[in-house]
Amino acid sequence: MLTSGIILLEGGLLNPNPGLIFWTAISFLIVLLILKKFAWGPVVSMLEEREKGIQSAIDRAHSAKDEAEAILKKNRELLARADAEADRIIREGKEYADKVRTELTEKAQAESQKMIASAKDEIEQEKRRALDVLRNEVADLAIRGAEKIIRTALDAEKQKVVVDDMIKELAASRN
Amino acid sequence: MRVQATSRILALVVPLLLSLNSHAFAALGQNEATVHESAAAAAPVAPATVAEPASGAAPAVAEAAHGEGQGEKPGDVIMHHILDNKVYAFEPFGEITLPEIAVRPFGIDISVTKHVVMVWLASAVLLVVGLSVGASVKGMNSKQSPKGLANVIEALVDFIRTDVAKSNIGPGYEKFVPFLVTVFFFILICNLLGLIPYGATATGNINVTLTLAVFTFVITQVAAFKAQGVKGYLQHLTAGTHWSLWIIMVPIEIIGQFTKPFALTIRLFANMTAGHIIIYSLIFIAFILKSYIVAMAVSVPFAIFIYLLELFVAFLQAFVFTMLSALFIGLATAHEHHDEDHALEHAAHH
Known part of the structure; x- marks a missing residue:
């Protein structure tokens, strides 16, 4: 029969039990040493390895991303440069074409101007020459007329006939 | 409706349960051996089922320590379950008296x-x-x-x-x-x-x-x-x-x-x-x-x-x-x- 008194004396909650302490210590130490070598060691090293693996994978992903971004940036730059180049070439071509056109037009105008001027000059010269010829001929005719008048002398009627002859002669020679 | 029905069934069942209760305890007499939670199902377990009466004094010790005795207080039973013990009880199947170890290193009792x-x-x-x-x-x-x-x-x-x-x-x-x-x-x-x-x-x-x-x-x-x-x-x-x-x-x-x-x-x-x-x-x-x-x-x-x-x-x-x-x-x-x-x-x- 177990009474409260015996519990207090024999087996209280705080009753020391060296045998239990001994066995607990021995068991715990053995478990600790065995598991340290065969369980926790491999598990912890595997965890560390995996941590490293994950870290390196993350690092690699980051570097790949950076690389990709760099390449993208470079591509954009190249594209922009190519665009600029194309713009420049087109602009230059247009400018050149404009220049050539204006040059050609100017040259053509100058040429035509020159031709017109030379034609005018020629016309002027021809006209002057024709006038000179005409003036010489008129002078010759006048001299010839005067000669005839003087030759037939004094006779008004004769004079008149002479002039008429001369005019007829002129008209005939003209025709 | 459902609540009413439930309450009616409860009104019928509760007195029945209460009377059953008193009958069950009356059948056991004043024996308070049922204070064990598992012993409630197997009330008539007698010390005869003790599995290993290892030493001469074991049955008596086991019985006393195990708490199958009469007039036991709940507090004692609780303490018995909380505290360490030299007998491993598998109620209601019996119990094992754990071996004593005679060797005493450093003069301490290292019995199991x-x-x-x-x-x-x-x-x-x-x-x-x-x-x-x-x-x-x-x-x-x-x-x-x-x-x-x-x-x-x-x-x-x-x-x-x-x-x-x-x-x-x-x-x-x-x-x-x-x-x-x-x-x-x-x-x-x-x-x-x-x-x-x-x-x-x-x-x-x-x-x-x-x-x-x-x-x-x-x-x-x-x-x-x-x-x-x-x-x-x-x-x-x-x-x-x-x-x-x-x-x-x-x-x-x-x-x-x-x-x-x-x-x-x-x-x-x-x-x-x-x-x-x-x-x-x-x-x-x-x-x-x-x-x-x-x-x-x-x-x-x-x-x-x-x-x-x-x-x-x-x-x-x-x-x-x-x-x-x-x-x-x-x-x-x-x-x-x-x-x-x-x-x-x-x-x-x-």
């Missing part, structure tokens, strides 16, 4: 008791689990994902390694990880073994928790000596105060070194014991009041609730013990910070 058996059982379970996990972990490379038991254990080990050891101890935490992990699983398994039928809670015995706390104490002191040297250790005892205060500070600091393992001891022991006492007490309410209704309405639901709570506490206390061990080791080894403090304080004094 119930809690020694539980400690061994916990060690065996832990060894089996640990070795199987270790074997499965060894056989795989870092690119494979862990499976099954290894996954569970690994998650817990990783938790203790990073969140308990690393964050509390800081640099140089690696060499304490095996101890912390082992102590965590050891306490956890002891706690859980106490929750299964016919089990006993070894961690509800102050000797076991004291032993574990002494391990923490020894490791803490050794780590402190290693980290700070003798001079740093002694300086630590003065807590960096002026020399005139040392006569007060040094004893306080020395006491403080011992209160830490003491707190670990008492916390674990009291938590595990208290939970079991509550479960037993709730069950005994039904026996004290001699009522099936109380059993169904109060004892069983509340006992189940406390049992689930105990399941949580089993994990919690294992974690708390490990956490505080890591914290104490961290406090003992954190010397750089303290040196700076001391230097600052010295500068302030002069």
Whole structure:
């Protein structure tokens, strides 16, 4: 029969039990040493390895991303440069074409101007020459007329006939 | 409608149950042997079923210790279940008288008791689990994902390694990880073994928790000596105060070194014991009041609730013990910070 008194004396909650302490210590130490070598060691090293693996994978992903971004940036730059180049070439071509056109037009105008001027000059010269010829001929005719008048002398009627002859002669020679 | 019907059925059934109750107890006479929760089903179990009457005095001792006797108080039965015992009872199937060991190293009685058996059982379970996990972990490379038991254990080990050891101890935490992990699983398994039928809670015995706390104490002191040297250790005892205060500070600091393992001891022991006492007490309410209704309405639901709570506490206390061990080791080894403090304080004094 177990009474409260015996519990207090024999087996209280705080009753020391060296045998239990001994066995607990021995068991715990053995478990600790065995598991340290065969369980926790491999598990912890595997965890560390995996941590490293994950870290390196993350690092690699980051570097790949950076690389990709760099390449993208470079591509954009190249594209922009190519665009600029194309713009420049087109602009230059247009400018050149404009220049050539204006040059050609100017040259053509100058040429035509020159031709017109030379034609005018020629016309002027021809006209002057024709006038000179005409003036010489008129002078010759006048001299010839005067000669005839003087030759037939004094006779008004004769004079008149002479002039008429001369005019007829002129008209005939003209025709 | 339904409520009315239920209340009518209850009105019919309750008196019946009550009368049954009184009949059952009347049949047993004034015998209070049914105070055992399991004995309720098998009331007529007699000492005849005692399995191994090992020594001559065993049956009588076993009977007395086991609590099959008459006129027993519930308190005695509860204490009988909480306390260590040289007889392992498997009611109602019988009991085993654990072997006495005649060899007495250092003059101590190392006879096997119930809690020694539980400690061994916990060690065996832990060894089996640990070795199987270790074997499965060894056989795989870092690119494979862990499976099954290894996954569970690994998650817990990783938790203790990073969140308990690393964050509390800081640099140089690696060499304490095996101890912390082992102590965590050891306490956890002891706690859980106490929750299964016919089990006993070894961690509800102050000797076991004291032993574990002494391990923490020894490791803490050794780590402190290693980290700070003798001079740093002694300086630590003065807590960096002026020399005139040392006569007060040094004893306080020395006491403080011992209160830490003491707190670990008492916390674990009291938590595990208290939970079991509550479960037993709730069950005994039904026996004290001699009522099936109380059993169904109060004892069983509340006992189940406390049992689930105990399941949580089993994990919690294992974690708390490990956490505080890591914290104490961290406090003992954190010397750089303290040196700076001391230097600052010295500068302030002069």
